[in-house]
Amino acid sequence: MASSSSLGLTHLSSLTSSGNCSPLSLGRSIAGARPATFNIIASETKQQQPDLSVTVNGLHMPNPFVIGSGPPGTNYKVMKKAFDEGWGAVIAKTVSLDAAKVINVTPRYARLRAGANGSAKGQIIGWENIELISDRPLEVMLKEFKQLKEEYPDRILIASIMEEYNKAGWEELVDRVEQTGIDAIEVNFSCPHGMPERKMGAAVGQDCDLLEEVCGWINAKATVPVWAKMTPNITDITQPARVSLRSGCEGVAAINTIMSVMGINLKTLHPEPCVEGYSTPGGYSSKAVHPIALGKVMSIAQMMKKEFQDGDYSLSGIGGVETGGDAAEFILLGANTVQGVASILYYTHGTC
Numbered sequence: 273m274a275s276s277s278s279l280g281l282t283h284l285s286s287l288t289s290s291g292n293c294s295p296l297s298l299g300r301s302i303a304g305a306r307p308a309t310f311n312i313i314a315s316e317t318k319q320q321q322p323d324l325s326v327t328v329n330g331l332h333m334p335n336p337f338v339i340g341s342g343p344p345g346t347n348y349k350v351m352k353k354a355f356d357e358g359w360g361a362v363i364a365k366t367v368s369l370d371a372a373k374v375i376n377v378t379p380r381y382a383r384l385r386a387g388a389n390g391s392a393k394g395q396i397i398g399w400e401n402i403e404l405i406s407d408r409p410l411e412v413m414l415k416e417f418k419q420l421k422e423e424y425p426d427r428i429l430i431a432s433i434m435e436e437y438n439k440a441g442w443e444e445l446v447d448r449v450e451q452t453g454i455d456a457i458e459v460n461f462s463c464p465h466g467m468p469e470r471k472m473g474a475a476v477g478q479d480c481d482l483l484e485e486v487c488g489w490i491n492a493k494a495t496v497p498v499w500a501k502m503t504p505n506i507t508d509i510t511q512p513a514r515v516s517l518r519s520g521c522e523g524v525a526a527i528n529t530i531m532s533v534m535g536i537n538l539k540t541l542h543p544e545p546c547v548e549g550y551s552t553p554g555g556y557s558s559k560a561v562h563p564i565a566l567g568k569v570m571s572i573a574q575m576m577k578k579e580f581q582d583g584d585y586s587l588s589g590i591g592g593v594e595t596g597g598d599a600a601e602f603i604l605l606g607a608n609t610v611q612g613v614a615s616i617l618y619y620t621h622g623t624c
Contacts, residue, residue, distance in 0.1 A: 326360070328586045328608045329497035329522045331428050331455055333360035337599060340590055340611035341366055341432035341458060341501075346406065348416035352423070361428035362420075363611065366405035366460045367413050368434050369445055373467075374407040382534035382544035384560060398560035400534040402465055402545060402552055405434055410448070417452035429453075432501070434460040437471035437482070439489045446493045456496050459487075459521075461512070462503035462528030464555045474503040474528070480515045491520030499588060502526040502572070509568045510575040517576070523586035525611065526572055527565045529555025557613065558592055565591020566601060573606025 324335040338361040339345055339354045345364040354362045368374070380402045387394030406413060420429055431449040435441045449457065461477035468475035476482050477500075491498055500516035502509055504527040513524045533553050534544045543551035569589045576585060589602030590611040599610040 326608060329456065329584060331361070331497065333428050333609070334358070335360040336603065336607075336609040338363060338430075338588065338609050338611045340613040341460065342613040343403070344613060345432075347408070348419060351416070351420055351429070355420070355424050355427050360609070361430060361455075363430040363432050363458050364406075364413065364417065366432040366434045366463070367410055367445075367449070368405060368436075368472075369410060369441055371407050371409050373470075374404045376404050376407050379545045379547065380554075382554075384534055397558065398534070398556055399558045400532050400545070400554045400556050401529070402554035404465070404467070405460070405463070414448060414452050417449065417454055421453035428455045430456045430458050430499075432458045432460050434463070434472050437476075437486070442486065442489045443493045446490055450494070450496060454496065456499065456522075457490075457494055458499040458501050458525060459490060460501050460528075461486075461516075462501045464503065464505055464529055464531040465552065474505055477501075477503040477512050478506050480511055483512055484515050484519050487516055487519030487521060497522040497586075499523040499525050499586070501528055502568070503528050504564065504568050505531045508571075510571050513572045514575060514579065517580055517585055522584065523588060523608075524572060524576075525588035525590060527561075527568050527591050529557045530561055530564065532556035559594060560592065562592025562598060565589065566605060569602055569607055570605045577606065 326333050326336045328336075335358070337359055339351070339359050341363040342365060343350075344354065345351050345362055351362045351364060382400045383396050384398030384400070385394035386397050417429060417431060420427075431452075431454045433445050433449060435445050446457065460473060461483060463473035465473070467473060471482065476486055483500075487498075487500065498521045500513070500521045500523075502513055502516075502524055506512065509526060513526070516524055531553050532555070533551075534556070536543055537546065540546065542549060545551060545554070566589075569587065569591075573587055576587060586608045587606055588609045588611055589605070589607035590613070593599050593602070593610055593612045602610045
């Protein structure tokens with residue numbers, strides 16, 4: 273991996289210097305949550321704050337902390353707030369050419385608490401979601417991407433994209449998001465409930481032959497860096513990561529959510545979340561998946577160090593990041609950037 277996109281141990285120590293790590297935040301606190309200990313402890317003479325800036329695939333970021341694709345990047349207002357709060361980059365919620373096929377139901381989240389099954393008490397340690405990609409018209413999202421880049425020309429905005437198994441469709445989507453001025457593309461090859469019947473999401477990321485073909489289409493068209501987002505719902509995550517990089521992607525991101533059934537409501541006898549008596553397995557995230565994410569990222573990092581050390585390739589770590597210490601763990605394992613999603617929702621709203 274490129275040396276320009278790594279952090280020194282001195283910088284990492286500033287993330288974890290306090291024995292009491294608080295929720296991950298930059299600049300102002302997230303909705304009243306105590307800001308994380310990112311500053312050097314003050315002494316009698318004012319000391320200079322550490323430089324956490326990184327350059328990844330030619331993209332300069334003020335820090336390696338990235339808003340991951342999902343509800344925190346669903347529209348202009350929340351993405352603008354992330355930039356104002358000091359996040360290094362924002363990855364928008366995944367878009368496709370035809371938002372009319374996307375129907376996001378309610379409720380679409382379920383919680384796992386530390387305690388007895390079904391307990392209303394106890395710390396929330398896991399979330400399951402059955403949320404699909406953006407249901408907002410593509411034209412609206414593209415307009416907002418353009419507006420953000422006009423207002424924040426020096427900040428990094430990344431478009432997350434997903435499309436059906438159709439070369440022309442993928443090429444059109446790449447072209448249209450690039451016209452807004454976005455800095456990079458993250459390709460969603462990983463959503464566990466991302467309309468697999470249309471060969472979208474994890475249905476591509478779990479099939480290396482299909483993945484190679486689609487990556488070829490995308491990278492032949494794209495003129496900005498492309499990251500492939502990996503699914504953990506596979507035996508060996510290094511295989512699709514390797515295929516993605518060999519097929520032209522500049523980076524990989526891992527992990528997306530883990531296929532799960534949160535639990536059964538013992539009063540209704542229905543799985544959670546339940547929509548009018550129906551349910552389906554969904555994606556598991558938050559604190560409880562952090563050790564699994566670390567293991568997957570370590571595997572990819574080791575593979576990249578062995579097989580792709582001569583190029584400017586990058587790795588973005590995702591999964592249960594709530595504190596500066598959580599982020600530092602990913603960086604120490606080889607990640608160049610670290611993404612947060614579920615924790616941002618929890619500390620902002622107290623709920624997803």
